[in-house]
Amino acid sequence: MMLKFIVRRLLQLVPVLIGVTFLVFIMLHITPGDPAEVLAGEGATVETIENINERLGLNEPLHQQYLSFLSNAVQFDFGTSWRTGREVSSEIAPRFFVTLELAIYSTILSVFLGVIAGVISAVRRYSLTDVTIMLVALFGLSMPNFWLGLMLMQWFAVKLDWLPATGWGSGSQVILPVIALGTAGAAIIARMTRSSMLEIISQDYIRTARAKGVTEKVVIYRHALRNAMIPVVTVVGLQFGYLLGGAVLTETVFAINGLGRLVVDRIASRDFPVIQASILVIASLFVFVNVLVDISYRILNKRIDLD
Amino acid sequence: MDHDSILKINDLKTYFKIDDQKVVKAVDGVSFEVPKGKTLGIVGESGSGKSITALSILQLLDEPGEIVGGEILFNGDNLIEKSIPEMRKIRGNQISMIFQEPMTSLNPVHTIGNQISETIDIHQKLSRTESKKKTIELLELVGIPSPEKRIKQYPFELSGGMRQRVMIAIALASNPELLIADEPTTALDVTIQAQILELIKDLQDQLGMSVMLITHDLGVVAETCDYVAVMYAGKVVEYSDVETLFEDPKHPYTVGLLNSLPRHDIKQEELTPIDGMVPSPFEMPVGCRFAPRCPHATDLCREKLPSLWELNKDQEVRCWIYTEEWDGDQEVKVSDSLNLA
Amino acid sequence: MTHSTLLKVSGLKQYFPIKGGFFGGKVNDVKAVDDISFEVNEGETVSIVGESGCGKSTTGRSILRFETPTAGEVIFDGTNLTTVSKKELKQLRSELQIIFQDPYASLNPRQTVRQILYEAIDIQKVVPKGEREDYLFELLELVGIQPSQADRFPHEFSGGQRQRIGIARALSVKPKLIICDEAVSALDVSIQAQVLNLLKKLQREMGLTYLFIAHDLGVVRHISDKIIVMYLGKIVEMGDSEEIFENPQHPYTKALLSAIPVPNPKKKSQRILLKGDVPSPMNVPSGCRFHTRCPFATEYCAKKVPELRTPNDQETVNHVAACHYMEEIDFSSLEYSKNV
Numbered sequence: 008m009m010l011k012f013i014v015r016r017l018l019q020l021v022p023v024l025i026g027v028t029f030l031v032f033i034m035l036h037i038t039p040g041d042p043a044e045v046l047a048g049e050g051a052t053v054e055t056i057e058n059i060n061e062r063l064g065l066n067e068p069l070h071q072q073y074l075s076f077l078s079n080a081v082q083f084d085f086g087t088s089w090r091t092g093r094e095v096s097s098e099i100a101p102r103f104f105v106t107l108e109l110a111i112y113s114t115i116l117s118v119f120l121g122v123i124a125g126v127i128s129a130v131r132r133y134s135l136t137d138v139t140i141m142l143v144a145l146f147g148l149s150m151p152n153f154w155l156g157l158m159l160m161q162w163f164a165v166k167l168d169w170l171p172a173t174g175w176g177s178g179s180q181v182i183l184p185v186i187a188l189g190t191a192g193a194a195i196i197a198r199m200t201r202s203s204m205l206e207i208i209s210q211d212y213i214r215t216a217r218a219k220g221v222t223e224k225v226v227i228y229r230h231a232l233r234n235a236m237i238p239v240v241t242v243v244g245l246q247f248g249y250l251l252g253g254a255v256l257t258e259t260v261f262a263i264n265g266l267g268r269l270v271v272d273r274i275a276s277r278d279f280p281v282i283q284a285s286i287l288v289i290a291s292l293f294v295f296v297n298v299l300v301d302i303s304y305r306i307l308n309k310r311i312d313l314d
Numbered sequence: 315m316d317h318d319s320i321l322k323i324n325d326l327k328t329y330f331k332i333d334d335q336k337v338v339k340a341v342d343g344v345s346f347e348v349p350k351g352k353t354l355g356i357v358g359e360s361g362s363g364k365s366i367t368a369l370s371i372l373q374l375l376d377e378p379g380e381i382v383g384g385e386i387l388f389n390g391d392n393l394i395e396k397s398i399p400e401m402r403k404i405r406g407n408q409i410s411m412i413f414q415e416p417m418t419s420l421n422p423v424h425t426i427g428n429q430i431s432e433t434i435d436i437h438q439k440l441s442r443t444e445s446k447k448k449t450i451e452l453l454e455l456v457g458i459p460s461p462e463k464r465i466k467q468y469p470f471e472l473s474g475g476m477r478q479r480v481m482i483a484i485a486l487a488s489n490p491e492l493l494i495a496d497e498p499t500t501a502l503d504v505t506i507q508a509q510i511l512e513l514i515k516d517l518q519d520q521l522g523m524s525v526m527l528i529t530h531d532l533g534v535v536a537e538t539c540d541y542v543a544v545m546y547a548g549k550v551v552e553y554s555d556v557e558t559l560f561e562d563p564k565h566p567y568t569v570g571l572l573n574s575l576p577r578h579d580i581k582q583e584e585l586t587p588i589d590g591m592v593p594s595p596f597e598m599p600v601g602c603r604f605a606p607r608c609p610h611a612t613d614l615c616r617e618k619l620p621s622l623w624e625l626n627k628d629q630e631v632r633c634w635i636y637t638e639e640w641d642g643d644q645e646v647k648v649s650d651s652l653n654l655a
Numbered sequence: 656m657t658h659s660t661l662l663k664v665s666g667l668k669q670y671f672p673i674k675g676g677f678f679g680g681k682v683n684d685v686k687a688v689d690d691i692s693f694e695v696n697e698g699e700t701v702s703i704v705g706e707s708g709c710g711k712s713t714t715g716r717s718i719l720r721f722e723t724p725t726a727g728e729v730i731f732d733g734t735n736l737t738t739v740s741k742k743e744l745k746q747l748r749s750e751l752q753i754i755f756q757d758p759y760a761s762l763n764p765r766q767t768v769r770q771i772l773y774e775a776i777d778i779q780k781v782v783p784k785g786e787r788e789d790y791l792f793e794l795l796e797l798v799g800i801q802p803s804q805a806d807r808f809p810h811e812f813s814g815g816q817r818q819r820i821g822i823a824r825a826l827s828v829k830p831k832l833i834i835c836d837e838a839v840s841a842l843d844v845s846i847q848a849q850v851l852n853l854l855k856k857l858q859r860e861m862g863l864t865y866l867f868i869a870h871d872l873g874v875v876r877h878i879s880d881k882i883i884v885m886y887l888g889k890i891v892e893m894g895d896s897e898e899i900f901e902n903p904q905h906p907y908t909k910a911l912l913s914a915i916p917v918p919n920p921k922k923k924s925q926r927i928l929l930k931g932d933v934p935s936p937m938n939v940p941s942g943c944r945f946h947t948r949c950p951f952a953t954e955y956c957a958k959k960v961p962e963l964r965t966p967n968d969q970e971t972v973n974h975v976a977a978c979h980y981m982e983e984i985d986f987s988s989l990e991y992s993k994n995v
């Protein structure tokens with residue numbers, strides 16, 4: 008049953024991803040700026056440009072270009088970069104893992120912080136702790152991540168010199184970008200967890216648990232939290248998408264060689280193959296995470312039929 | 315009254331403080347007792363304070379509910395003076411409770427087996443295998459077929475009647491001395507209600523426990539209870555043994571209730587409803603709380619609150635008619651207006 | 656009492672498809688109502704009783720065409736409701752009203768009683784605008800609500816009063832038939848009695864016809880002229896009220912009646928305890944649908960669907976039941992519950 012569900016969910020991804028590539032393709036081709044001209048550099052002759060167009064297949068009709076991109080992509084062949092001439096896949100792969108790491112660490116941070124803060128807030132409803140946590144969350148939510156990144160860098164790297172300002176790899180380099188990127192998510196998850204917990208705590212089965220004589224800790228962790236997590240899981244999935252978007256800025260601020268930064272760089276030089284492949288990879292990651300979320304949602308929430 | 319009682323409640327008051335001016339006196343001076351090994355029924359209209367009384371006993375009140383006075387004597391010990399950890403040892407162990415809504419009273423994300431064994435594990439020191447064995451025994455006891463299979467199921471896989479059986483199994487896990495059942499069958503169909511009531515009675519005979527059964531169904535009271543407390547607007551207005559209550563009810567409200575009841579077992583021409591409606595918790599009458607709806611009410615009733623008056627060993631009533639001070643018709647016999655076949 | 660038929664339901668079926676499978680196609684049907692027929696005469700009260708999920712509400716909804724019936728005919732006052740156009744149906748709605756269980760959910764919380772009733776009156780253009788207020792006060796008085804309370808909101812009333820407002824709204828369009836779906840189930844007995852008496856009074860004074868859906872057999876006995884007992888989408892027994900209560904023929908009716916606690920501690924009922932739960936309507940048992948729980952079932956019952964018929968030797972009475980063995984069944988042979 009579960010397997011069937013997973014297979015079906017994965018199959019449903021195919022049209023979504025095709026749609027994404029199509030949109031990206033169209034957008035790249037309708038944005039002003041001829042890639043051949045950019046590649047040829049300033050003052051290039053018409054002939055040179057025409058040559059480049061010919062070589063890159065840019066003279067073919069649009070739908071032809073799209074179809075050949077698609078049929079290659081299906082075989083995981085994304086061609087070569089127009090800018091560097093290297094295989095797109097080898098350009099992307101190392102960058103992708105950096106972004107993935109950044110995203111995963113940030114997600115872990117926001118889930119961990121968010122859930123703990125949310126539970127504490129809910130259990131101590133209307134107390135000073137609750138009010139403080141919710142204020143901090145509101146603050147974290149309204150702060151743009153690049154700005155938070157700059158602030159963190161200013162304080163902890165420049166002024167205090169505790170942590171490195173840029174780069175990625177060593178443990179100490181990871182801390183600031185992950186905090187910059189994970190804070191907003193933590194805030195959202197904290198608020199969601201709190202309201203979800205408050206709703207669950209007033210359910211009949213919580214009263215049943217108390218009537219059994221279990222301690223308040225067990226009531227919260229065994230009986231309330233798992234139910235309260237059901238809506239939170241969905242939020243985490245959505246959050247992951249924002250996070251991937253936010254990674255672009257964070258990577259730029261901290262000079263991290265991730266996928267986001269790569270895309271930004273290559274948009275300037277109209278390196279279509281790299282851009283398309285990067286976005287496809289990010290989109291796949293996003294939808295895949297959402298399938299994972301769906302699956303864990305089902306596991307948490309036994310009441311839902313798998314059909 | 316001097317029964318050998320497992321539970322004796324004296325002048326219990328549980329209030330909900332809404333704000334500085336508004337206080338809902340949900341339970342306002344309730345007294346009754348549950349004789350050992352017997353079943354006490356608590357009847358009364360919606361909002362009369364039945365559930366809040368029950369929740370007060372186990373101190374499971376939601377905010378801002380608070381016990382502000384009275385005594386709850388369980389085997390002679392006043393539960394109100396107990397600390398929270400002491401209460402936890404009593405809950406689910408010596409006193410168990412089952413609730414009205416079987417559909418929502420079980421945790422949807424845990425298996426039936428885990429929800430039953432949880433109670434066993436809290437109150438008894440048993441190994442895992444023993445605890446599992448006991449869980450299966452309990453499911454058998456409450457009449458659930460193929461218990462080995464059921465322990466792995468989740469609540470959504472069970473019907474309402476089956477869930478209520480599971481709730482009963484949870485309640486019985488530690489052989490409680492007192493079972494509080496708050497409308498255990500109200501949400502169920504009559505044929506399933508019959509099964510569940512039968513089950514509770516059987517188990518009571520087998521295990522010798524006392525039962526406090528909250529219901530608004532006078533039929534259920536007549537068939538399953540030994541004693542009855544009738545509640546109205548946060549107070550007990552009549553307490554008596556079940557036969558006397560139906561044959562010779564003393565309180566005008568009890569009579570009104572019996573006269574309002576459409577019956578399936580006899581043909582009635584006309585129902586005699588009680589006029590008016592239950593007073594709002596914010597505008598309680600100063601005198602007898604039933605006076606605005608009572609056909610016998612006098613000025614005395616409207617001005618002064620009657621107390622719960624012991625008529626004889628088995629009957630108490632909160633009504634001025636049965637006192638020296640009564641200023642109305644001296645010949646009045648309340649149960650005469652009972653129009654039963 | 657007149658004897659003209661106001662409502663005639665024949666062969667009514669209401670199936671709900673169950674979607675599923677890999678492509679979300681139809682895999683099965685919920686046979687909520689499965690081929691039922693009955694008649695309601697003008698000025699009488701016919702009740703539908705049965706356990707939760709047996710199809711009582713669905714019957715009411717299909718008659719009103721809130722659902723489009725899968726099969727069958729509903730003739731109301733000479734018009735076939737299953738084939739009339741939406742427009743005609745809208746006009747007929749004034750003659751056919753429904754009152755629901757939850758008086759609160761069916762009243763718009765942001766409208767005053769006056770607005771609620773005016774809306775109903777205006778849609779069907781019952782009285783000219785100038786006479787609306789008089790008519791409103793008349794209605795409120797009729798159902799026992801002070802006209803001075805007309806400008807209050809539903810939440811300012813008690814449950815019983817809200818139900819009276821629901822009744823006033825149904826009455827406002829001068830209907831012939833009112834379907835009461837568990838209209839008094841949520842009320843306390845003392846208030847329930849008030850509303851039941853009100854319904855009876857209105858019937859006497861205005862010649863109303865009720866199709867009364869309920870699961871409380873005490874209420875049903877009190878109000879009905881005829882009773883329809885349903886089980887899993889089918890009628891198992893039907894007849895005059897007194898006949899059903901005093902002389903039930905179908906084992907299910909008998910069990911249902913015996914399961915109701917009697918408010919008399921001296922007269923403990925002889926209870927037939929049915930085993931198990933009602934089967935799922937997605938998967939109805941073969942033959943007689945009751946055979947899985949019936950203490951008298953034979954192999955034949957699992958094969959052959961029993962038809963509704965008059966019990967032998969009782970041709971004179973208005974009473975039918977669907978059981979192969981109703982003449983032979985000896986209820987006294989049953990093992991009754993222990994605690995009797």
Ligand SMILES: Nc1ncnc2c1ncn2[C@@H]1O[C@H](COP(=O)(O)OP(=O)(O)OP(=O)(O)O)[C@@H](O)[C@H]1O
Pocket residue numbers: 330338339340341358359360361362363364365366367376377378379530595
């Ligand atoms: N959390 C709360 N806050 C304020 N008032 C409350 C709260 N819970 C209950 N009450 C009030 O306490 C009174 C008694 O309620 P209770 O639930 O005991 O009634 P009941 O007799 O069990 O009624 P029912 O038959 O409807 O279950 C009611 O007036 C109710 O409004």
Ligand SMILES: Nc1ncnc2c1ncn2[C@@H]1O[C@H](COP(=O)(O)OP(=O)(O)OP(=O)(O)O)[C@@H](O)[C@H]1O
Pocket residue numbers: 671685686687705706707708709710711712713714870936
């Ligand atoms: N729209 C729908 N889609 C699918 N199934 C439905 C739908 N409406 C009703 N059902 C099913 O049809 C069956 C009959 O439902 P119905 O509401 O008529 O029962 P009822 O006799 O009124 O029960 P109750 O006493 O609980 O109100 C039930 O099994 C119900 O789940």
Ligand code: SF4
Pocket residue numbers: 565566567602603604605606608609610611612615616620632633634635
């Ligand atoms: S005290 Fe008075 S008002 Fe109250 S019940 Fe007795 S007679 Fe009626």
Ligand SMILES: [Mg+2]
Pocket residue numbers: 364365366496
């Ligand atoms: Mg209650």
Ligand SMILES: [Mg+2]
Pocket residue numbers: 711712713
């Ligand atoms: Mg219904």
